[in-house]
Amino acid sequence: MKKMTVLFSAAAIIGVSAVAAEALIQKAKNAGLKPIPESKTELYKLIDNPKNPITDAKVELGKKLYFDPRLSKSGLISCNTCHNLATGGVDGVDAATGHKWTANPHHLNSPTVYNAVFFEKQFWDGRSPDLEDQAQGPIQAAPEMAATPEHVEKVVNSIPEYVKAFKKAYNDPNFKPKFKDVADVIAVFERTLVTPSRYDKYLAGCDKALSKEEKEGLKIFIDKGCVSCHTGIALGGSMQPFPAVGKYKYANIGDFKGDKNGMVKTPTLRNILETRPYFHNGAVWSIEEAIKIMGETQLGVKITDKEAKKIKAFFGALTGEKPYVRYPMLPASTDKTPKPDLN
């Protein structure tokens, strides 16, 4: 009898716990939070671009170009310089810094490339609809890679292995890569940079994927309303009203005020513990501080230190598994390859 009581009690506890677990997962889903699909087929439906389909050949070529500093005017800066795959897909400095050590003129922080495929828009002001379009920007921006489309085309066409790889990728023996094609294959590589995490396992129904503290953090995150902007698969990536920054010190850094409607792209929270400093101008280095400021400026709610700590714990579960990246060995320059220009 004693044994049976124990069994019954255990069953009762499991029952309650299962209901509670189910409830929080359901609550998260109702709030618009979505996992990265475990199924590769489902995932590819989400990350693929029918106008620029993902293929192995394009991913491999795009990866090389993503890491190739010769696309820049100086020959020293690649996409990976500011969106470093080794460090959460960012550069770890407050304002993006590129050609001639020039900081972004609006003091904008480099957003992570990881999971950027899930964003509704690209760039802080959302001016770009997709990664193909976005990739053309930093290559040409004067304080970033500072290259012209002509420079990029000259570099790529001067290196026979690249031309061959484009011909293969586009199945066209006469293919002559243009600037847009370079951006397109880089975007294809970027589309594969997704980082599933314990949080996704949790949303898929695995209750024990998150610790007690992480679940408490998730609940607070939802209850406080953070999820009204940090939602969807990326927990961010959509345009939202620019923070009411008036009374905060960080408001004085940079002159960015959002797009013409005063909207700003919400950053993703995936891998957020790897991507400090925070905010569009990289003004805040502590995640707890960032959480509390956002509560106050965006939601008009107070988030206590204890609550911020739990939300931070939840953010830890958003640190995802990074794709396996073999560091590419790039094809050699030739006498036709433009010389770097550091001025």
Next chain:
Amino acid sequence: MKKMTVLFSAAAIIGVSAVAAEALIQKAKNAGLKPIPESKTELYKLIDNPKNPITDAKVELGKKLYFDPRLSKSGLISCNTCHNLATGGVDGVDAATGHKWTANPHHLNSPTVYNAVFFEKQFWDGRSPDLEDQAQGPIQAAPEMAATPEHVEKVVNSIPEYVKAFKKAYNDPNFKPKFKDVADVIAVFERTLVTPSRYDKYLAGCDKALSKEEKEGLKIFIDKGCVSCHTGIALGGSMQPFPAVGKYKYANIGDFKGDKNGMVKTPTLRNILETRPYFHNGAVWSIEEAIKIMGETQLGVKITDKEAKKIKAFFGALTGEKPYVRYPMLPASTDKTPKPDLN
């Protein structure tokens, strides 16, 4: 009878060819050229440092630190910035350019890290006896990574995964990594960066590893006397008299004049077709031009365009197979990690 004659002739040709092949390989060896050993045991005897033995744990940790820009003052420059493993172990610009976009004050070109373990000395003026000592230099140099030893120690000790990895690598639960230890594990990683090539197969006795033109190039390379400096496993790496540059345009670039005895470290020719521009000041972009200038200034011999072309073909056989490098995912910074300082 006819058939038999044919067979005899073939045998005779093979015989002659084999003798000729053997002769050139022997000639190369007599001239001091040596292959990278195929045997891993033999290789490790050459690349290991008894004072800082190679272990898997140190290689893996050293690789992370080699790629970690947080060791620099700015947080933007890693060892790999100037010694980029993707581009022949160099940066592809004439003068190494680092912190605040500052060029090397003597206009010195970044030498490749590949096969540097085989050099007798490190740095162009040979001031460093080994990679362990060398690795401490660029991290601290103001126009390179511009860090202090204290900065490096603070960064590494602020990141628990790094501290743990050092404890594991040195099998000491109380290990507290110092600046020297950081340089040591980076050096261990660098010791593994060797690139065996077709040329090594050839020297090991495989005649068909080189094409006819490549062999002709090798013969000219030896006969002209290039091998008097470009010798040993690295085809370079020893201290030799600084070129008599007086009458050449490139002499006017930079103020480097060699060490106090007017000696300069001969660069390796391995992967030379991937490491333009050439010479200590990166003044020459065409390898044929570099070959001809070296003949005239260092050897007092004229190398014709045709001969330079064949030597270049031989250099193609020195392009080696690069080690498989998984791009490291670096441990996240913490609130204790020093913030980058771009000034």
